[in-house]
Amino acid sequence: MQVASDPPSLQQVFQVISDAASQNYVVAQAASQQIDSYKTISGFYASVQEIAMERNLPLDVRKMAIFQFKNGAPMQWRRAQYVCHKFSSVHPYS
DSSP, X not given: OBOOSSOOOHHHHHHHHHHHTOSOHHHHHHHHHHXXXXXXXXXXXXXXXXXXXXXXXXXXHHHHHHHHHXXXXXXXXXXXXXXXXXXXXXXXXX
């Protein structure tokens, strides 16, 4: 996972998740591209999880955050596990 010197704030992540849930195709498409660039930044999924758990937010925004977390966090976890096992002295499947 990339460590950025200036990760997006919770407000920035909220805004891009809100835009991704928009009914406007152009806005949603641009937000989707921005989310793709945030996915490799450390702390992104923690912010997405916070948004998903906040019950005071609009349901469509929470659903989009849940969707992003569900589809992205396991992939990052598997990638991190692979890197850890790749550099360990013990093979994970032996």
